[in-house]
Amino acid sequence: MGVIDQLNMDSLFGEVQRMDKRQFLYQVLSFGMIVSSALMIWKGLMVVTGSESPIVVVLSGSMEPAFHRGDLLFLTNYRDEPVRVGEIVVFKVEGRDIPIVHRVIKLHEKNNGTLKFLTKGDNNSVDDRGLYAPGQLWLTKNDIVGRAQGVLPYVGMITIYMNEYPNFKDAIIMSMLSKVQFRISLKFAYLRRYLFDKACL
Amino acid sequence: MHTVLTRGNAILAYSLSVLACLTFACFLSTVFLDYRTNAKLNSVKVLVKNVADYSASREKHDLGFITFDLHTDLTSLFNWNVKELFLYLTAEYQTENNELNQVVLWDKILLRGENAVLDFKNMNTKYYFWDDGNGLKGHKNVTLTLSWNIIPNAGLLPRIFAIGEHSFKFPDSYTVTPV
Numbered sequence: 001m002g003v004i005d006q007l008n009m010d011s012l013f014g015e016v017q018r019m020d021k022r023q024f025l026y027q028v029l030s031f032g033m034i035v036s037s038a039l040m041i042w043k044g045l046m047v048v049t050g051s052e053s054p055i056v057v058v059l060s061g062s063m064e065p066a067f068h069r070g071d072l073l074f075l076t077n078y079r080d081e082p083v084r085v086g087e088i089v090v091f092k093v094e095g096r097d098i099p100i101v102h103r104v105i106k107l108h109e110k111n112n113g114t115l116k117f118l119t120k121g122d123n124n125s126v127d128d129r130g131l132y133a134p135g136q137l138w139l140t141k142n143d144i145v146g147r148a149q150g151v152l153p154y155v156g157m158i159t160i161y162m163n164e165y166p167n168f169k170d171a172i173i174m175s176m177l178s179k180v181q182f183r184i185s186l187k188f189a190y191l192r193r194y195l196f197d198k199a200c201l
Numbered sequence: 202m203h204t205v206l207t208r209g210n211a212i213l214a215y216s217l218s219v220l221a222c223l224t225f226a227c228f229l230s231t232v233f234l235d236y237r238t239n240a241k242l243n244s245v246k247v248l249v250k251n252v253a254d255y256s257a258s259r260e261k262h263d264l265g266f267i268t269f270d271l272h273t274d275l276t277s278l279f280n281w282n283v284k285e286l287f288l289y290l291t292a293e294y295q296t297e298n299n300e301l302n303q304v305v306l307w308d309k310i311l312l313r314g315e316n317a318v319l320d321f322k323n324m325n326t327k328y329y330f331w332d333d334g335n336g337l338k339g340h341k342n343v344t345l346t347l348s349w350n351i352i353p354n355a356g357l358l359p360r361i362f363a364i365g366e367h368s369f370k371f372p373d374s375y376t377v378t379p380v
Contacts, residue, residue: 065312066285066352085291085303086350086360103287103350105305108333110298116333122287122310129256137257150357152224 034176051077051146056090056099057156062121063088063101070157073101075146083107083115083141088148091119094133099145102128108138115141228356231282240273240347240363242290245323247369248376249337256329263337265292265330265371267306268323269345273363275317278349285352286311288319290326294343296336304330306345339373 019027045054058071066088067073075090083089085107092099105127106118116138120127129137162169248266253259275286289308296302306326311317330337337343347363 065310066287084360085305086287086289086348088350088358105289105308105328106331107301107303108299109301111300122308148358151353152355 031176049074049076049146050079051075053090053099053145056101056146057159058101059098059160062123063103064123066122067101067151068153070154070160072152072156073148074150074152076149077144077146079141081147082109083117083144083147085117089119089139090145090148091139091143092145093131093136093143096131100128100131101148224355227282227354231280231353232356234280236278236349236351236359236361237364238273238275238277240271240365242345242347242365242367243270244268244345244367244369245270247371249371250377251335251338251375254331257331261335263332263335265332265337265343266326266376267292267330267369268325269307269321269367271319271321271324271347273319273347275311275319275349278351279313279317282353282356283313283351284354285313286317287350287352289348289350291346291348292330292343293346294336294340296332296334296340298334298336302333302336304328306330337371338375340371342368343371344368 042054046052048054054075056073056075058067058069058073061069073088073090083104085104087104088101089104090099090101100119102119102121102124104117105120107115108117109115117140118127118129118138132139162172244267246266246268250264250266251261252264254262254264269290271290275288278286287308287310289305292302292304292306294302306328307324308327309319344366345368346366348360349363350358350360352358
């Protein structure tokens with residue numbers, strides 16, 4: 001039914017016009033609830049995991065066959081947990097917007113705790129020195145966004161589609177909006193029918 | 202009320218929640234399993250050279266050459282929630298410069314269904330064994346370990362050390378002839 005509402009825009013806006021002030025306010029508030037609870041979950045995860053982006057979507061095939069495009073990765077980034085070889089880290093490189101998910105293959109740690117390491121994608125034939133900033137030979141702890149702790153396949157395809165097809169994104173937002181709308185209009189429809197039946201009897 | 206769209210919507214929502222439950226059950230069924238097993242490692246040829254590392258700083262660094270034997274049976278590690286094992290052979294050692302050095306010398310991707318009985322003799326390494334300085338010549342204790350990173354269909358990504366490691370020494374002089 002949510003889909004119908006969204007296809008039939010006239011009826012949707014017609015419904016908005018027919019609502020009184022309280023109903024309209026209720027609509028706005030419930031949509032605000034959805035947005036703010038999503039934000040709260042995201043920020044809460046940031047606190048719990050210590051990572052600035054606790055869930056990332058794999059965008060490239062450089063870690064195949066372990067991770068494919070559209071897989072969801074769950075990250076943590078605890079400062080006192082040591083980085084070790086074999087770990088899959090997500091890191092940022094200066095001059096690149098999108099973080100990279102690759103495996104640590106070489107690591108040197110000094111007595112004072114300073115750390116430098118080199119990464120490589122499982123599906124790439126060479127290490128990542130060509131991907132780093134010009135002149136950069138090693139990554140350090142500050143470059144890490146998170147370390148991969150868990151994986152969930154396919155779910156990230158939704159966000160990939162949303163970024164590639166803006167229409168799809170609009171459709172999702174509209175259906176979210178109309179879902180809120182639909183729930184309320186359904187309640188009133190039931191009430192109306194109930195009252196109508198009563199009146200007929 | 203019961204249009205094609207409402208029914209489709211209901212079926213989609215229901216099947217999605219069933220899929221989510223099944224995925225979670227699949228994760229739960231394998232999360233507490235013990236993924237350790239034995240591996241026999243041995244180093245055969247061990248050399249060290251002192252050459253310029255043109256891929257990095259261009260300074261002269263120690264470059265180790267080793268060949269190794271590996272025998273292990275990983276068949277027991279696979280189950281319905283193990284999509285892939287990422288095997289890697291690590292050399293771990295301590296130098297004056299660094300308290301900890303870890304270098305991956307060799308790795309292998311093992312998918313479920315492939316032959317998981319590995320028996321390599323006098324195998325060459327896949328990656329260069331560069332030290333971060335000149336700490337390999339005459340080094341008394343370099344430890345080789347085999348580890349694997351379990352890649353599930355859905356779930357955690359544990360890294361497991363094999364039971365059984367091997368330590369070896371580097372010779373006290375550089376090899377100057379080409380290998």
